[in-house]
Each structure stands twice: as structure tokens, then as C-alpha cells.
Amino acid sequence: MNQSNTQTLTQLENNQEFVQRHIGPSAEETAEMLQTLGMNSIEELVEQTVPKKIQLAEPLPLPAAKSESDALSYLHSLARKNKVFKSYIGMGYYNVKTPTVILRNVLENPGWYTAYTPYQPEGAQGRLEAIINFQQMTMDLTGLDLASASLLDEATAAAESMALAKRVSKNKKSNAFFIDQNAYPQTIDVMKERAHYFGFELIFGPADDAANHDVFGAFLQYPDRFGNILPLENTIETLHQKKAIVAVATDLMSLVTLKSPGEMGADVVLGSAQRFGVPMGYGGPHAAFFATRDAYKRALPGRIIGVSKDTHGNQALRMAMQTREQHIRREKATSNICTAQVLLANMASFYAVYHGPEGLKRIATRINRLTSLLAEGLKQSGVTIENEHWFDTLTIKVSDKASVLQRANDNQLNLRVDETGNLGISIDETTTREDIKTLLEVITGKSPAFDLEQEDAKLVANTLSSVPLELQRNSEFLTHAVFNSYHSETEMLRYLKRLENKDISLTHSMIALGSCTMKLNATSEMIPVTWPEFANIHPFAPNDQTEGYQQMIQELSDWLVTITGYDNISMQPNSGAQGEYAGLLAIMKYHESRGEGHRNICLIPSSAHGTNPASAQMANMKVVVVNCDDKGNVDIDDLKKKAEELSENLAAIMVTYPSTHGVYEESIKDICDIVHQHGGQVYMDGANMNAQVGITAPGLIGSDVSHLNLHKTFCIPHGGGGPGMGPIGVKSHLAPFLPNHAVKTIEGPNRENGAVSAAPYGSASILPISYMYIAMMGGKGLREATEYALLNANYLAKRLADHYPVLYTGRNDRVAHECIIDLRPIKADTGITEVDIAKRLLDFGFHSPTMSFPVAGTLMIEPTESESKAELDRFIESMIAIKQEIHKIETGALDKEDNPLKNAPHTQFDLTVWEKSYSIKEACFPLADQITSKFWPSVNRIDDVFGDRNLMCSCPTIDSYRD
Template identity: 65%
Template sequence: MTTLYELEQHDDFIARHIGPNEADTAAMLQTVGAESLDALIDSTVPASIRLPAPLAMDASRSEAETLAYLKTLAAQNTVAKSYIGMGYYDTIVPPVILRNVLENPGWYTAYTPYQPEISQGRLEGLLNYQQMVTDLTGMDIANASLLDEATAAAEAMTLCKRSNKLKSDKFFVGADVHPQTIDVLKTRAEHFGFELIIGNPYSELAGQEVFGVLLQYPSTTGEVGDIEALIKQAHAQKALVCVASDLMALVMLKAPGEMGADVVVGNSQRFGVPMGFGGPHAAFFATKDAFKRTMPGRVIGVSIDSHGKQALRMAMQTREQHIRREKATSNICTAQALLANMAGFYAVYHGAAGLQTIAGRIHRLTSILAKGLQQKGVQLLNDTWFDTLTVVNAPASSHPTINFRHFANGNIGISVDERKTRADIAELFDVLLGAGHGLDVDALDAAVVAEGFSGIPSGYKRTSAFLRHPVFNSHHSESEMLRYLKRLENKDFSLAHGMIPLGSCTMKLNATTEMLPVTWSEFADIHPFAPQEQTVGYRAMIKELEDWLVEITGYDAISMQPNSGAQGEYAGLVAIRRYQASIGQAHRDVCLIPSSAHGTNPASAAMVSLKVVVVECDANGNVDVADLRAKAEKHAANLSCLMVTYPSTHGVFEQDIVEICDIVHQFGGQVYMDGANMNAQVGLSKPGKMGSDVSHLNLHKTFAIPHGGGGPGMGPIGVKAHLAPFLSSHAVTPPDGVALGNSAVSAAPYGSGAILPISWAYIKLMGAAGLQRATEMAILNANYIMQRLAEHYPVLFRGANGRVAHECIIDIRPLKAASGVDESDIAKRLMDYGFHAPTMSFPVAGTLMIEPTESEPKEELDRFCDAMIAIREEIRKVQEGVWPADNNPLVNAPHTLDDLVNAWERPYSQTEAVFPQGVSPTAKYWPTVNRIDNVYGDRNLVCSCPSVDSYR
């Protein structure tokens, strides 16, 4: 009999997260030919890596209990008024954007727009973002965002090196650049072999032979310096110039592009994205047209569909690294799409006039503060400013709920933002000057207006127009904005519509309970450099998450700093290189990488100056152990590491993984295990226990952080004890438990801290048993799909007992040879059936990699399998000549309403086109554009909103 205690402890969150119920699980096991779930796992996962006992973690907690406990941690944070600045500011998130984008699963559960026909909404949002950035920076082209300002500056540095013919390896950085940016630049420069020269650009740049220069505008102390003269000087010295700036400042300041800058970077956070303890935020990156082909990240472009209708797509992207690998220009394969869309929508909602009002008000409040302090004889470091003042030897600067920036020399920085009011300025006078100072804000304001008192030099006031396109001038009421957001959302396919069966990407449920804390003020409104006594709850939550990840992975320490999977790869390799240098083995520079590896692996290796040697795979998709041993022995003197994915990129558990790790260690190397497929390991095996030294963990895959239409993500790394002293620290606020002195890999000490509560809640809700069950069900779901499709499509790779891991690859190449129908045609046809396509042509060209995750119920798995089987029958009709090879539902897919309203002259019916087998008219998902013409887009590269003239 069930006890009352057991009833009280009962919670069915695990059952809500995992799709199939007990009856469905039994039926699926029968289909795959397994007596039980345990028997399936025993035949799939090698005994040599199985855990002897369950994870040593708490049991599942209920949703109410989890949120209540997290509230107690959040309450330990202090939400102070922040004047710290340094690229992070309080902002007002327009509620229409907060509720309808940030808190809306239609936006945050969507995947990267690799299938553009069902991504037109977020692509339009990102195109708006690019237009906003190019307008405000005065540059020719912008990408669809990067991870943070500091890493964007590091990417700008490498672009300058690639694009400059000077032989110099020196890069000049203004000493008045944000310190966290300099910290990240140090890491990147060290491993590229660049020499950083950090100094006063006004006095120390002259005569320097450098390939590039980085300036901050306004500077970290708030100065609006004469950077136009510096840019001319640097160009005369044949250096390229990067400017780190602030979009809100650029509303009022002369655009860097108008002064000749080659690259402009920064953070769009203050355009309606919470500070969130450092992220996620969309960094911007804009450059000249001449450098567009070497620009990092994704670029959204305009093309046409098969009917000639305008359609958007990713025009350029560093997914090229899957082709270029170690020759890729960057290892970054992601963006901050959700946050870039929010920042772009902020500009759409406010328009140019609204932004000018906000920026003007910020500057006016800052000027009132400056005027009052000057009247009282307080010395300011600079006589120019936009929103930031540096007070020399501040008379008083301590207050329990007000945060200033404190410099080592006793100066304090005060940055004013959108949230601050006249009352806040009056409060600052009280704090800084004490009672009885006699200053009146209204009187000071009148004087500022009457005198035209401003911190912006006359030659640096913006005179050029911006945001003139209709999209920025049409949606200023909430009704208009709400409808615009809904129109875009309706164009996109997300997990709210159906399964997204992408192999290697783990599109699992992002439970509402996990998402709720992201927008709690105690997490959302904390500056990343807030005093530690104000972030007790944040750091306690992060420490619990780190401890859980240590137990789950078998590693000894975790670094939360990397804010993407690619960033995690980089951070892990940096730790290896630092460790090897510490023991006199800095010469080790060979990285072994299997031919099946993710394209980010060789690109990341190249970023730390490792030479890539490819290890072959056998006919079953496994690492060729003999080839590995031969190459490890050949390069033993210089072997740095192996980068390997487990389970393999081919979707199987390799039997020899322990031996593979042993071989690398035998010849002096370290093992980097890519954590992309950790969804098949949690609770069953641990990378740190099978011989791996370091892994990154895609929290946006295995641990339930949503993909956000192409970002955010988090890629923390786990390391064994010998690598722990070499994890990245931070120059401004060192993370807890990390050795001081190691330079950073990301701008914030804990990466994108605001989304860590999602993974924390996921683990808390699932508990030890739930996490293991999720892994087992992910493996069952994948094998169920594989078994159902195996009669109709060749399955490319299987493990030792004919099983796959949590994903499977079906081979379309024989069908293409027989019918002309390829994997792209199947991907587009799946849209007509109401599905996002699996991963196309990775890791093997001409294939589809399918991953259902544990969250999809049997009904949805069957719907997908039925669709794939129906598509196979359609292919058969093409093979048999029933439908012409050049005019059939597959090559014409996807079908839209445009197809129905135009004349129909096709050898198949309209019903077959838009309501194929199993698709109900009452639940139809309609793509909004037809097949996009990529060739047209490549030949007519347009990466901004249509010209204003085109609307006339």
C-alpha cells in the first residue's frame, strides 16, 4: 500500500517531461525487439563504461517545491541600483516584447533557421537587427549577432590580422577599453601568437607597426575622445581600426563608420535585454563591405523563392566550418538570436524618435549630474561624456543599494541608464555630497537647457539619419507591435508546433517551470560585476549546478564561463595548452580529430594554434583504432590532444572508447571529449570516468536550455583535477574557486548567468532517477524510429548489437541515385507534413540524422515515421515514372497558399500537395514561402532591409 509520505513526495514531472507512458514504452520495446528498457540499454551501451551505481543526487522535486526553493536562493541576491556600466546597464524591457518574445515558446523553442522556409519570422527579426546595427554604426554590413562584446572584439582582432597585408603580429589596444574585453583579448592573442600593446592611443600609437587597433568609444571611463584623428593616424600607419561602442550612445554620437572605422563591435544589451548577471546578450559586429567574406558569425540575407517572392535566408554563416574545418575563419557557429531579435524589436517599437528621446534623456540626466558635481568643486576625470562620469577621489561612494564602479586609484564611475530618473540624480547628490549640499535638480536642469550644456563635443554630435525603413516607423502602439510580433511568430516552426528531430541538436522540452525564473528580477536585474555580497543566491545556485555537473560527468571541476558550445571547446583546449605549458610541454601542438567530428572541433583547434591530423573512421562509423594508434605514435613527441565525440557523431556507442583514451594518454596527449551527445550518457556513463580529461556540456541541448531560434546557449566545461588550475578566471570579478591570473574566454565571469536557472531547475525537477530515465528513453525513442524506418530507408551506422544511441542516420544517396530525389527534397517535403527536417548532410553528405529526444510521445514519433514512410512511397512514384522527376510533390516542396490560389497544372492534386497522408486540415502548419533560391541570394547579396527608395 502506498504510504501518505510517498503520496506527499509523489510528483509526475518526470512523466510530463518524458513523452512515452508505460504502455507506449512497452509497445515500443516490442517493436525494437527488447524485453525491457534495461535489456535495451545493456545491448546498446558498452559494459566497460556503465556506471556501477545510480548518480549520487537527490530525488526528483515537484515543480512547486523547486520554484519555492529557488525563490529562497533568489531572495539572497540584492537588486541594487546599478551605476557600474562597463557595457551592462539597467534597461526597460517593453512588456509587449517581454511577454510575447522572451517568455513565448513560439520564439524561444525555435531552432537555428537552417530551414528558412519555416523560419521567415525570426529571419525578418534578425534582418531588422542587422539594419539597426548598420544604421547606428554607419557600417556597410552587420552579422546577426555574436556572443558578447569581448569575444566580438577578439573576432575583430583576428579579422584585422586576416585582412591586413602587414607582416606585424602586434595589435594595439587602448588602455581605456573595458577591462573584461582586454582580458579576453589576452587569451585570444596568446594562443594566436599575437603581441598585445596596451596603452594610451593618443600618446603611444604613433610609430607603432601594428596590424590593428582597438578603441573604445565612449571610453570605459566615459570620455568621448577624438577617435576620428586616431583612425586617420592608424590608417596612415597601415593598421585597420576596430571601434568598440554602445548603440545607445551612437543614437547621439557620430557613427564610427562615418569616421573610417573598419570594424565596429559592442553589446546591444541596453536595447531592452536584462543584464542577467552577464548574459545572454546579443553582441553586434559590423564591418566594411570589403571584409564581409571573412566576417565571423551568421548573416541574414534577402533572396527569392521559387515563385519570385522575396524570402530570407542565412546568406553567410560559419557553418561553413563543416566544410572548411581548420581553415574556417572562426569556430563560432551560433549567435544570440533570441536576444538579437529582442534588441531589434526594441528599435522597431521605439523607432528613431523614441530612441532619440531615451538617449537624450540619459545624456541630459548625466549632464545635470556633471554640472552639479562641478558646482561643488568635485573633479571629473573627463570633460566629455555621453552617460558615464568618472569622479576623481570621490568624496563618498558607499551605499547599500547603490552600486558604483570602483577604480583601484580611488576614482568611481557613474553610468546613467534608461531606468534612472530625476529623483535618482537627487539621491546621487545626497550620497556623494552629503546632506545640505544645496543642489536642486530642477534648477540644474534649467541651466543645462539654457546653456546648451553637454558632454558631447560639437564635432561628435550625430547628424546622420537612421532607422528610416517602414518597419521602424510603423509599430509604435502596443496594438501594432503585438500584431507585428504575432505575424512573425506565425511564420515560424517551433516546438510549440511539433517535433524538431534534429540529430546532434537535442530539441527536448523546455518546461515552463524551468523558464519562469529567467525573468525574476532577482536574476534578471543583477549586474555581472555587482559586489559579491549582493550575489550570494546567484553564486549558491551556480555552485549547486556545478556540483551536480561534477557528479553527472565524473570530472573534478566545472567552469561556467563559456557561453556557447564552440566557446566551451575553445576554453577546454586553452586549459589543455596552459597545463602542457606549465609542465614544459608547450611544444605539443598536434590535435588528432576523427573524420566524423563536428566542424567546430578542427576550427577550435586552429584557434589555439594546434595542427589538425585527421583520424580515419571504419566502415561502421567508428574511430579506426589502428589508424589512431599509428598517428598517435607518429606524433608522440608533439601530441597535444584528441578531440572525440561520444557517443560518436555517427550516432553509435563505440565499443573501444576506453582504449582510444588510453592510446592518447600513452603517447603523452590529453583527451577532449565533445559533450554534444551527453544526452545519451547522463546516468549511464561519465566521460570523466572513461578516460577523458575535459568536455564541454551543451546546456542548451542536454540540460534543457532552449535554442532561441539560434541562440542563446551555454557551454561550460568539466575538467579533471590536473586541468582545474588552468580554467579561465576574470580580471574584474574572478569566479569562485578558480585560480587567479588566468585570462578570460568570455566577457562575464559566469557566461550567460541568467539562463543557468533553467538547467538548475531541470536537474532539480528530474533528480537522479529522472535524469537516467530521460537518457534511457532518448535511446529507446531513437531505436524505435530507426526500427520503423529501417524497412524503408537504409540506416547508415549501427552499434555492436545493431542498436543506435540517441540518434540515427538514414542514407538518402541510394534513393537519389534511383529517383533524383535528394535529402533536401525530403527536408522540404516534411514541411508539408508539419515537421521540421532532421539534420541534413551531417556528418555524412547525402544523409539525414534524426534525434527524437526523450520528450516526444509515441504518437508524435509515429506521426513522424508515418510521414517519412509516406514520403518514401512518393519517392517510389517518381522512381516508377508516375510523377516526372522534375515535377512532383518532393521537388516542388514546400507548398504554400500561393500554390493553391495560382493556376494548378501539376501531375498531382492540390490535396496531395498540401494535405498529404496523415495531415489534418484543422491542424495544418503552412510555410509562408516556397523553396528558396540560394543561388540567386548568393549572386545578389543583400543583407539589410530593402532600400528606403524601394518603398516609394
């Protein structure tokens, strides 16, 4: 073999390395699994499982797989095309100093970023504590009674506040909502889009004009986009007299020094927590905070973490009031929000814990002092400052704007340019006195005429001179012990590790959650997220500074177009539910463009995700449920009947493929054809794309639009309940109706289209994860991943079928990438429930599969392609052992109440008070390998009913833990 051929062969081998690392089963394990299934090859499994008429005729025409080192090197070459200028743009996005102890031990730590949403709280007490710290921080700083566990971003939180106001306002006659004209333009953009489909009338004006209108609610910004700090109490009081609800968007850092909106009477306070240690990342992900009054807790969007107790009476944390969530409420849900921003909320809460109230005061007062130092220098140079008062932002009028902006560019810094022609400067915690000197030189064209150090010293003695006395904060905040205990790195490190140890994640074992695709989040995929060239870019930075981001996003978009069979992609939606909403808006706008705006019926199968009907309701659609047949497929006769009856007004169908029941429905093309024949569009939920990539495609099947859960199929980690990304792919006829952005126009879609998220490309800083995944897998590797997802699921279903009935199967009795096992007969015979089995799995070291969805009394299991046969077997053996325990209960060998399932999970505390009728070994060490490696749940089973009846969503005192 000649040298060039040898190099080519070596390169191919290297480029396949990542594929082999991503896919769990070895060649030997693959052969054993196929033998169990009675097959000779994976290709045979695909032929038996996937309908031939929807299979791709050719391999995906994607670039060949890159090795990990080559992919990182190439992506870094793109990152270096970004210019990391010092940003003074502000508008809700700021440079930050992420404490390195948090950067390394949370953001870059798979123990935190690979965990799932805490639906099994006994194995999630660590992140639940971090989130309740976030809620406490939010309540303390905003001055309100109740806070959520985080929302997607500030703009969508503002839109949610408008919806909440409509639900709870006593002014039922009004359909008008007031918006402060000096709110952030990206926030106004999102609110306009949401209001249009809710049918609200919007009124704009200065904040103090709000009380002059008959409205059901009002939205005010404090401080506003220009940096002004206005007293709001009189305006809020007058609005309350008119029965209106008042929401205030604010900045957490400013509230360290400013009187809280809650103290001024606001009903809702919201904003972005990005400033608490989370990099800008070209727009996200960042956690939004949202606080309201206790009276409105049932209308609060998103998740709430509450305090309850376990079976020993010990305090324990859990997700409270889950019956409010869209999975239960469907089209009656308070919102369609499914993904929180937990990982980022955790970071923000740890930032507050690490600095404590005194540390935050030092940071906030220093920011304000440097802003005042800049203001003094500008005044002495004759520059007009538009603000009378300020915290961190100045708006200035200059005579030669072009020269100022040229000097700014020469000094690699960005200023805000307003539509009025004025310039804005926002100071942050990274700003130094030397930066102020540079700013003065850039703006005035000359060196400062005064001694900055001396002037700074005067300002130290005259703290907060730029804030009116009546608007300075006098109330205490962050008084809880957790915010006053961990200020050394040693203590902080131990606190973070203590919480991490309480949580089960992919670092412990497989998480076989059906429909959630908890697969490998490879280290090489995660590394680029914290590169400065990606992390430290403002979302509104000029295009010539973001060429690397633009190229990366374009290449990723092109790959996703190829994978899905669509024609265009929007990266803006920053969650799957947000993608659903954006896709449905595109459908509605398409109908409107054809003079068919009356089409407003959305057909949704009874098996659908709860976000589907909730999203349809937000798009002002009327939901009509289509039945499923005994095999779990969409009932074609019922679909035909309803499509014909509703033909004139049919807008769309939302369908998941493979179905939520875990099978490739044979009639999927017929479903698409029926809806199209009656003038509707097909929305294909992207939740189960992990069973499509490389084998079939939504565009090929016949759908018009899909969202893609990049946090499922394309490897962005779940982060304990977020971040996520839900970009949408569309056929060409829907492309003109994709979202755009008021601040940073996106090329392609209609410029008049509104936004669905605060940033033009959503949570752009996590897109490199999916980029790296596709680059390292290539088209061939992506198909292999799907094939192994099918192999692992069918192997698991086959092995479990002798012990638990598999509820639904497709052609040749095969399942897709997940299966549902039916536990209802067990409950009928023994009283053992799906909850008992879910909690018992924690004793075996496994997170439970998806419980009671889409069918009550079942478990939906998705093993993913990343798990080895050895890990699958360990899970299967655990499920078989649990079935044997159930048999002992049935025969009387174990007591019906005092048994390992009813008492699960078991904790180390149990060992000190053991009074059970079965042994410690049976309870705590059911698998042989647990003697040397054991995950211990930190609390026993939690009392959900007690937690909801005694709702407490703030940090418990240290004494209450001791008690």
C-alpha cells in the same frame, strides 16, 4: 498505512510528476515500442546498446527529485538572497526597461525561444526578418556596410575583430596589435588570452597613441570605460596610412547621439546590444553586434542573414554565405563561433522597432541630460569630474571614498570603483531625477544646493551640451519603414505575432535534429529567468549582493561534477564552441606547466563537428585527421599509427561520445588509453551527453575535459540559434587551468588565468533553467531521460529501416540516441536529394532532421526523450509517405520534375496559382490532421545561389515586398 507513510508516498508521487511530464511516451506506449523492438524492458535495451565496461556501477548520487512547485519555491528562496541594488557600474552593462510587449511575447514565448537555427529558412522567415532588422539597426547606428546576425558578447566580438584584422590587413610584416588601455578590462582580458595563442604581440596605450606604432590593427573604445568621448578620425586615418585595420567598440545607445565610428573611418564596429531592452542577468546572455566593410564580408565572423528570392520570385530571407561557417571550413574557418545570440538579438531589434528613431532619441538625450544634471550638481559641490566630455558616464575624484561607498551601500546603489581610486557613475534609461538627487546626496553627503527641476529645464533647452559639436550625430538612422510603423502596443503585438506565425518551432511539432537535442524546455524551468532577483543583477556587483547566484551556481556545478565524473566545472564559456576553446586552452596550459609546451598536435576524427578543428586552430594547435572505419567508428589502427608517429608533439584528441554517427563505440576506452600512453589529453565533445547521463560518464570513460551543451542535454532552449551555454568539466589535474576573470576573480583556478567570455559566469541568467531541470528530475529521472532517448531513437530507426537504410549501428544493431538514414541510393535512382526531402517535410509540418552531417546525402535524426510515441509515429508516417512519393517518381506515376518533392515546400500563395500535375491535397494536406491544423511555410524554396551572388544583408524596402 499511517499518516507519515501516506505523506511520504504522496510526496514521492508528486516528485515523479515532472519526470513523467518531461518524458514523452506513456507506460502503454513504452510497452508497444518495446514490443516493436522485440524487448521486454528498457533495461534490456540499455544492456544491448551500451558497452558494459563503461556503464555506471551505481545510480547517480544526486538529491531526490523535487516537484515543480517545490523546486520553484526553493530556487526562489535562493534568488531572494540576491540584493538587487540600483547599479551605476556601467562597463557595458546597464539597467533597462524591457518593453512588456516584448518580454511577454518574445522572451517568455515558446514560439520564439524553442525555434532552431534557421537552416531551413522557408520555415523560419519570422525570426530571419527579426535578425535582418538587427543587422539593419547595427549598420545604421555604426555607419558601416555589413553586419552579422550577432556574436556571443562584446569581449569575444572584440577578440574576433583582432583576428579579422590579421586576416585582411595589408600590413603583413607586423605581428603587433594595439589595444586602447581605456577599453573595458573584461574585453582586454579576453583579447589577451586570444592573442597569446594566436602569437600576436599586444601594445597598450591611450587611443591617440595608436598611430605611433607599426601594427596590423588597432582596437579603440568609444566612449571609453571612463566615459570619455574622443575624436578618432585623425588616429584612424593615420593608422590606415600604415595599412592597419581599425576596430572600435562602442555603445549602441550612445550612437543615437554620437557621430558613428563608421563615419570616422573605422573598419570594424562592435559592442553589446544589451542596452536595447535585455536585462543584465549577472552577465548574459546578451547579443553582441559586429559590423564591418563590405570588402571584408568573407572574413566576417558569425552568421549573416541575406535577401534572396523563392521559386515564384518573391523576396525571401536566408542565412547567407554558409560556406564561410566552421561546419564547412573546419580548421580554415573564420572563427569557431557556432551559437549566435538570436533570441537576444531579436529582442534588441524589436526594442528599436517599438521605440523607433524618435523614441530612441528621446531615451538617449534624456540619459545624457540626467548625466549632465548630475555633473552640474557635483561641480557646484566642489567634486572633481575627470571627464571633459561625456554621454552617460562620469569619472569623479572624491576626498573620502570610504564614506561615499558606505552611503552608497546604505542607499542600496552600486558605483564603479576604478583601480586608480576614482569612482564612476553610468546613467541609464531607468534613472530618474529623484535618483540623481540621491546620487548627489550619496557622493557629497548633503542635499543638492540647487533646484534640480530648474537646472533640468535649462539642459532640455541645451541638448547634448556635454558632447563636442563635431562629435554629435548628424546622419539619419532607422529610416526603414519597419522602424517607423509599430509604436502602439496593438500594432507591435500584431507584428510580433505575424512573425511568430511564420516560424516552425517545438510548439508545432517534434524537431528531430540529430546532434542538437531539441527536447522539452519546460515552463517551470523558464519562469525563474525573468525574476528580478536574477534578471537585474550586474555581473560585477559585490559578492555580498549575489549570494543567491553563487549558491545556485555552486549547487549546479556540484551536480554537473557528479553527472560527468569530473572534478571541477567552469561556468564561464557561453557557447559550446567557446567551451571547446576553453577546454583546449586548459590542455595547452597543462602541457606548458610540465615543460611540454611543444605539444601542439590535435587528433580529430573525420566525423567530428566542424567546431572541433576550428577551436583547435584557435588554440594554436595543428589538426591531424583520424580516419573512421566502414562502421563509422574511429579507425583504431589509424589512431595508433598517428599517435605513435606524433607522440612527441601530441597534445590531445577531440572525440564525441556516442560518436557523431550515432553509436556507442566499443573501443572508446582504448581510444583514451592510446592517447594517454603518448602523453596526450582526451577532449570529449559534449554534444551527445544526452545519451550518457545516468548510464555512463565522460570521467568514467577516461576523458580529461568536456564541454556540456546546456542548451542541448540540460534543457536551455535554442532560441532560434542561441543562447547557449558550454561550461567545461575537467579532471583535477586540469582544474588549475580553468578560465578566471580580470574584474571579478573566481575562487579556485589560478588567478592569472585569462577569461574566454566577458562575464565571469558567462550567461548566468539562463543557468536556472538547467538547475530546475536537474532538481526536478533527480538522479533517477535523469537516467530515465537517457533511457527513453535510446528507446525513442531505436524505435524510430526500427520503423524507418524498412524504407530507408540506417547507415550505422552499434552492438546488436542498435543505435544510440540518434540515427543516420542514407538517402544516397535514392538520389542515384531518382534524382531526389536530401534537400528535397528536407523541404518536403515542411509540408508535413516537420522541421527537417540534420541534413548531410556528418555524412553528405543523409539525414541524422534525434527524436529525444520528450516526444510521445504518437508524435514519433506521425513523423515516421510522414517519412514513409515521402518514400511512397519517391516510388511514384521512380515508376513514372509522378513527373520527375513537377512533383511534390521538387516543388516543396508549398505555400498558401500556391493555392492561388495552382498549375501543377498533382493535386492541392497531395501537396498541402498529406496528413489527415492537417485539414484542421496546418503549418504553412511563408515562402517557397529559396534560391541560395542567387542570394550569395547578389548579396544583400539589409532590410528590403516595403515596395520590394509588394513587387
